[in-house]
Amino acid sequence: MSSFLPPADRIWWKVPVGRQEIVWISIALVWCLIMFFMMPYWHVYGKQNLSSEAYQTNAEKFGASVETFVEKYQTRIDEQSGIPVVTPPAGSDIYMLGRLWQWYPILELEKDKTYRLHLGSMDWNHGFSLQPVNINLQVVPGYEMVIKITPDQAGEYTVVCNEFCGIGHHTMVGKIYVKEN
Amino acid sequence: MAKFRVCPDSGFYFDKSAESLMKVNAVAGAVFLLIAGILALGVILTRWQEVHLLPADLFYQVLTAHGINALIFWVIFFEIAILYFASSTLLRSRLAAPGWAWAGFALMIIGAVMNNVAVLQGNSSVMMTSYVPMQAAPHFYLGLILFAVGALIGCFVFLGTLVIAKDDQTYQGSVPLVTFGALTACIIAIFTIASGAIILFPTFLWSIGYINHIDAEMYRIIWWALGHSSQQINVAAHVSVWYLIIGILFNARPMSEKVSRFAFLLYIFFLQLASAHHILVDPGVSTEWKIFNTSYAMYLAVLASMIHGLTVPGAMEVAQRGKGYTKGLFEWLRKAPWGNPVFSGFFFALVIFGFIGGITGVVMGTEQINLIIHNTIYVPAHFHATVAVGTTLTFMALTYLLIPVLFRRALFLPWVAKMQPYVFAGGMTIMILFLLGAGTLGVSRRHWDMDFTGAALSFEYPGTAYMMMAVGGIGGVLGVLGGAMYLVVTVGSLLFGKKLEPSAGLFQSFGVPLAASAYNIDQPDQLQMAPKLAVEEHGSGGFEAPGTFVLALALLVCFVVYYAINWDYLASVWPMG
Ligand SMILES: [Cu+2]
Numbered sequence: 001m002s003s004f005l006p007p008a009d010r011i012w013w014k015v016p017v018g019r020q021e022i023v024w025i026s027i028a029l030v031w032c033l034i035m036f037f038m039m040p041y042w043h044v045y046g047k048q049n050l051s052s053e054a055y056q057t058n059a060e061k062f063g064a065s066v067e068t069f070v071e072k073y074q075t076r077i078d079e080q081s082g083i084p085v086v087t088p089p090a091g092s093d094i095y096m097l098g099r100l101w102q103w104y105p106i107l108e109l110e111k112d113k114t115y116r117l118h119l120g121s122m123d124w125n126h127g128f129s130l131q132p133v134n135i136n137l138q139v140v141p142g143y144e145m146v147i148k149i150t151p152d153q154a155g156e157y158t159v160v161c162n163e164f165c166g167i168g169h170h171t172m173v174g175k176i177y178v179k180e181n
Numbered sequence: 182m183a184k185f186r187v188c189p190d191s192g193f194y195f196d197k198s199a200e201s202l203m204k205v206n207a208v209a210g211a212v213f214l215l216i217a218g219i220l221a222l223g224v225i226l227t228r229w230q231e232v233h234l235l236p237a238d239l240f241y242q243v244l245t246a247h248g249i250n251a252l253i254f255w256v257i258f259f260e261i262a263i264l265y266f267a268s269s270t271l272l273r274s275r276l277a278a279p280g281w282a283w284a285g286f287a288l289m290i291i292g293a294v295m296n297n298v299a300v301l302q303g304n305s306s307v308m309m310t311s312y313v314p315m316q317a318a319p320h321f322y323l324g325l326i327l328f329a330v331g332a333l334i335g336c337f338v339f340l341g342t343l344v345i346a347k348d349d350q351t352y353q354g355s356v357p358l359v360t361f362g363a364l365t366a367c368i369i370a371i372f373t374i375a376s377g378a379i380i381l382f383p384t385f386l387w388s389i390g391y392i393n394h395i396d397a398e399m400y401r402i403i404w405w406a407l408g409h410s411s412q413q414i415n416v417a418a419h420v421s422v423w424y425l426i427i428g429i430l431f432n433a434r435p436m437s438e439k440v441s442r443f444a445f446l447l448y449i450f451f452l453q454l455a456s457a458h459h460i461l462v463d464p465g466v467s468t469e470w471k472i473f474n475t476s477y478a479m480y481l482a483v484l485a486s487m488i489h490g491l492t493v494p495g496a497m498e499v500a501q502r503g504k505g506y507t508k509g510l511f512e513w514l515r516k517a518p519w520g521n522p523v524f525s526g527f528f529f530a531l532v533i534f535g536f537i538g539g540i541t542g543v544v545m546g547t548e549q550i551n552l553i554i555h556n557t558i559y560v561p562a563h564f565h566a567t568v569a570v571g572t573t574l575t576f577m578a579l580t581y582l583l584i585p586v587l588f589r590r591a592l593f594l595p596w597v598a599k600m601q602p603y604v605f606a607g608g609m610t611i612m613i614l615f616l617l618g619a620g621t622l623g624v625s626r627r628h629w630d631m632d633f634t635g636a637a638l639s640f641e642y643p644g645t646a647y648m649m650m651a652v653g654g655i656g657g658v659l660g661v662l663g664g665a666m667y668l669v670v671t672v673g674s675l676l677f678g679k680k681l682e683p684s685a686g687l688f689q690s691f692g693v694p695l696a697a698s699a700y701n702i703d704q705p706d707q708l709q710m711a712p713k714l715a716v717e718e719h720g721s722g723g724f725e726a727p728g729t730f731v732l733a734l735a736l737l738v739c740f741v742v743y744y745a746i747n748w749d750y751l752a753s754v755w756p757m758g
Contacts, residue, residue: 003428003435003496004271005711006354012438020724021440021491024733028487031737032480035744039472039548042748047756048549054465081637102637114756119464125312125397127556127625131640133754134623136555138463140397141314145464150756158640160633162556162625164308166315167237170630173638 053146062120062144069095070105078106093118098126098139100166103159103174110181114150127163136162151178184700191586194705198279199269201692203262203587205286208690210258211671217251218664229654230631230647237629241306246297248309252568254293259576260418261335267363268342273705274351277341285334288327296324308627310408313384313400322385329374336367352708358435362421365445369452370414376406398463405456413452415572422575423493426527433500434711436492447485451477461551475546483543490535491733495726510728522598526578529606534571537613540740550747553754559620562613570609577667584674589685593673601666608659615653622646
């Protein structure tokens with residue numbers, strides 16, 4: 001009579017299945033399919049998706065792109081941290097790098113404009129965690145990831161590192177400012 | 182010739198060598214659970230910001246060791262014991278190659294100790310995931326490799342035992358459902374260990390300087406074929422144990438052998454996918470692969486879990502109704518033995534695994550929703566529902582069953598055992614729910630200081646996040662207390678529990694067999710097929726377990742609502758593409 005004995009019927013796979021299980025399996029299967037198709041649906045109709053645009057790179061190459069970007073659009077230096085604040089033109093390619101233990105540079109963006117954000121790491125894995133919006137991306141060394149973002153609210157946003165990156169991990173804080181246009 | 186003893190209380194036959202191996206593996210598991218539990222306290226009391234107990238370096242060291250001891254060593258040692266039980270004991274067969282099984286056990290011990298020593302020495306605080314290019318000491322990786330090889334030997338001993346049982350015709354018909362489930366766990370384990378070898382071996386070579394570069398993204402993708410699948414061994418194992426427990430406690434039979442086995446088969450085919458759960462927001466991974474992998478093809482492994490979610494309590498309900506508990510929808514459940522920790526532990530594990538662990542897992546594993554969850558403390562909250570409650574509490578419940586049967590000792594402090602599942606499940610549920618909340622507010626996992634002390638730029642989480650981490654901390658401390666109660670009962674029973682067999686002594690717990698005279702059976706009688714039911718009864722309109730069906734629908738409603746809420750939350754964040 002039990003689950004830990006050999007099945008009561010030698011040909012157990014021919015025993016008909018009860019109605020209750022059939023009904024439940026059908027409901028569950030429909031739900032599984034709905035969840036499955038939600039993902040491609042959101043790619044077509046949703047606004048929050050991740051592109052798979054990425055390039056292999058290295059610290060030297062990516063660091064140089066970020067430096068060029070900073071030199072071109074730097075508007076001031078943040079007094080508190082000494083990190084340059086960069087104000088790129090609306091709709092342009094923007095860069096941010098993670099390294100032990102800093103997000104660099106600070107970005108100043110315009111509300112409702114779409115930017116192509118290039119993210120990369122100079123050393124270990126880092127986690128780009130934009131607060132308080134709570135958008136989280138993995139930043140992997142050797143890869144330059146490109147995401148289109150459209151900040152739709154003005155304000156001060158913080159980039160926390162949420163991938164463990166050593167003893168100073170908790171001091172790795174960056175900023176993105178979004179201005180009304 | 183193998184010698185067996187029969188347990189007079191349960192009727193199980195124990196092969197002498199298999200019995201010793203089950204005992205040492207289970208005890209080793211409990212020792213690593215003890216270590217993991219003590220470390221858990223350090224983690225909880227540091228993340229509870231008002232307490233903030235440990236300094237940063239010690240915190241990361243403790244967190245690394247906690248993760249590995251709890252998620253790898255404790256569960257896998259215990260699972261090896263389950264594999265031997267599900268093959269040798271349930272099939273009444275001698276164990277294949279006990280010498281190899283001991284060698285495997287020795288390797289697992291050496292590996293686990295070596296890895297712990299590496300972390301203790303302080304240069305390997307790389308977290309369980311040890312993402313390259315952050316580097317640990319070579320013996321950190323070597324320890325894991327040795328442990329994996331040992332576990333692999335255990336898997337082959339299990340498979341060998343199945344072959345011997347079949348050749349010797351120790352049972353009639355097909356293997357029992359529980360053994361079939363254990364076979365599922367074993368197959369997933371072999372896949373997992375193979376992935377582990379593919380990535381950990383080169384990483385070990387890299388740590389001693391033979392390889393100079395390992396691609397960081399490739400590491401993550403292959404490592405997670407190990408890391409995620411290893412947790413699926415737990416799922417297959419603890420679901421098998423659920424079937425075992427309802428069989429022993431209620432004499433329940435599966436509602437349908439075909440359906441339950443089909444669900445296990447879906448696990449074999451699809452459960453070792455989903456490594457993408459951890460790389461949904463990684464650079465350069467294609468969308469199609471992410472969608473296919475993260476959903477286990479088309480959520481077919483989720484379907485399998487939803488099936489077990491119906492058939493496990495359903496089988497119990499049918500058995501209870503057969504005993505006359507037929508009033509209303511839930512008399513079968515109300516009149517269940519709630520004071521028996523085997524039952525309460527099993528049932529809490531089932532409910533928390535399904536309602537919290539399962540639902541949060543699917544939600545955060547949805548490709549786009551992962552954007553608002555990845556690497557927040559929501560993630561550990563989820564896997565504490567699946568592993569720390571689903572698997573661990575199930576194994577705890579099974580221990581209460583094994584102490585008299587396998588170790589031949591009565592439970593020590595039975596009233597503590599009776600309360601233990603309530604304290605553990607209660608504390609863990611509080612912790613899990615509040616950490617889920619804190620994760621939704623953006624609090625990071627694996628993070629020493631949510632105040633960001635010493636950072637050049639400042640940021641403050643909302644007060645609610647602090648409150649949630651604090652309440653979560655209180656829940657966690659309660660959970661550790663529940664874990665301590667389990668260990669007090671277990672260790673106490675092995676040392677001071679009343680002997681149910683005159684020769685059951687202290688060393689018996691550590692692998693020494695009972696007195697030779699106890700093993701007086703050369704080969705047990707052939708295991709017969711379960712008796713057929715006199716009448717095939719299918720309740721009202723074929724709904725044999727209406728109470729369970731209502732519970733299953735409740736699960737579905739929670740699932741749908743929570744899923745929708747998260748899409749809605751996602752829709753509110755910055756558009757991206
Ligand atoms: Cu970092």
